[in-house]
Amino acid sequence: MPNIPLHIAVIGSGAIGGTVAAWLAQSPAHRVTLCVRTPLNDLQVDTPGGRITARPQVLTDPAQATPVDWVLTTTKTYDTAGAARWIDALAGPATRVAVLQNGVEHRDRFPAVSADRLVPVIVDIPAERDAPGRIRQRRTGTLTVADDAAGRAFAALFAATPITTVLTDDFATAAWAKLAINCAGAVNALTLLPAGIAQDPAVAGVMRALVAECLAVGRAEGANLPDTLPDDVVAGTVAGPADGINSIHADRAAGRPTEADARNGVIARLGARHGIATPLNAMAAALLATRAP
Ligand SMILES: NC(=O)c1ccc[n+]([C@@H]2O[C@H](COP(=O)([O-])OP(=O)(O)OC[C@H]3O[C@@H](n4cnc5c(N)ncnc54)[C@H](OP(=O)(O)O)[C@@H]3O)[C@@H](O)[C@H]2O)c1
Structure with missing residues (x-):
């Protein structure tokens, strides 16, 4: 048969x-x-x-x-x-x-x-x-x-x-490591500028701070993440094509909804559960949830 x-x-x-x-x-x-x-x-x-x-x-x-x-x-x-x-x-x-x-x-x-x-x-x-x-x-x-x-x-x-x-x-660690990259992408969606803005030291600092919050919350959730993660995410972005446009940037530029809640909001929500302050991810999620009237 x-x-x-x-x-x-x-x-x-x-x-x-x-x-x-x-x-x-x-x-x-x-x-x-x-x-x-x-x-x-x-x-x-x-x-x-x-x-x-x-x-x-x-x-x-x-x-x-x-x-x-x-x-x-x-x-x-x-x-x-x-x-x-x-x-x-x-x-x-x-x-x-x-x-x-x-x-x-x-x-x-x-x-x-x-x-x-x-x-x-x-x-x-x-x-x-x-x-x-x-x-x-x-x-x-x-x-x-x-x-x-x-x-x-x-x-x-x-x-x-x-x-x-x-x-x-260790799926949790793999998922949080990916989230660390994704949460930093909020800087592109907020500025509507491609990956090359990571070369700006001030923007790189914001990316590091976003990832540092993700790192703290991820560890509290059981992920095994290295101290170097914020620097790694910035270095990885700088090493890629300067004109690269991530999906949240593309969605925002096209006026579509974005996955900001899954990429930044989640860090703020889970951070609150663990008593970890996550002001940058909370701000990114709030601003990216707004739509043109
Ligand atoms: N694309 C990438 O390179 C990539 C890489 C890594 C991770 N991801 C992740 O993978 C996931 C999918 O992303 P994507 O890029 O494939 O998104 P996408 O191109 O926007 O596709 C999403 C699809 O879902 C469909 N859809 C929405 N509501 C539906 C419903 N009720 N019933 C049936 N279909 C429905 C949409 O329909 P319409 O055809 O009507 O729009 C669209 O075809 C996201 O979480 C994304 O972050 C994507």
Whole structure:
């Protein structure tokens, strides 16, 4: 008897959802369903190794969904409520749910999914969407998950793709280290200036201070972070392209909502729980939550 393909539903067809859905659909071992807000016909992803295409089943309403083996949710953090409606329809008793998002609150965002079935994923795949279904994947990239049964099962989905999956025995540290980079990116969203502003000593000082708050709160949350983290984040930014635009800067410049709560607000919220002062991250979250009238 032929093997039944694993049914994988990907919520969101943006840069990350479109990229992972297209790669997963290359394998006959997978049946991929895209759960979208904006309809599309097919996926074309320009990857570092050339263009790949896919024509997965596309659903536009959770009422059309039935339980699947895997759900991969890839909306921005501020669209969690919409993603949760899809998960309610897609998740049966054995469904695993992977959350491919920034931040350290992958589990908190989806309290209805039981802990042993939820896989938090740290995404390091630079990609952008030019039009519905049209995506540029700039680097092969990595997906980092905990080295547990659910994390290993998630990694196996990508075994036949070039995307590297990293299994870590300290997911909290990996997630907080990524958050340290992301929280410093607030300076770009606030000034609407690209990465090169990190060369300004005063701006670099603000970035270090943002990261120092993240470091203190992350340690209180159990992450094992080095004292050098603030300097490391600035040095990493200065070493990259001066015209680089991070996603929160791009969102702010385009007048879209931003992930400031997941990148800065979380540091202030968790800091308050531990009695750690986080005035810079609180300020960044408050200012970036404002929208033009
Ligand atoms: N892109 C990167 O390079 C990158 C790198 C590292 C981490 N990340 C993280 O990965 C996550 C996803 O980012 P992204 O860049 O892929 O964002 P994105 O390009 O904005 O894509 C988000 C997708 O979610 C869809 N969506 C929102 N609400 C929905 C709903 N109710 N039902 C179905 N789909 C819905 C959007 O629909 P529409 O098509 O209607 O807009 C869009 O297709 C974020 O947390 C981001 O920070 C991204």
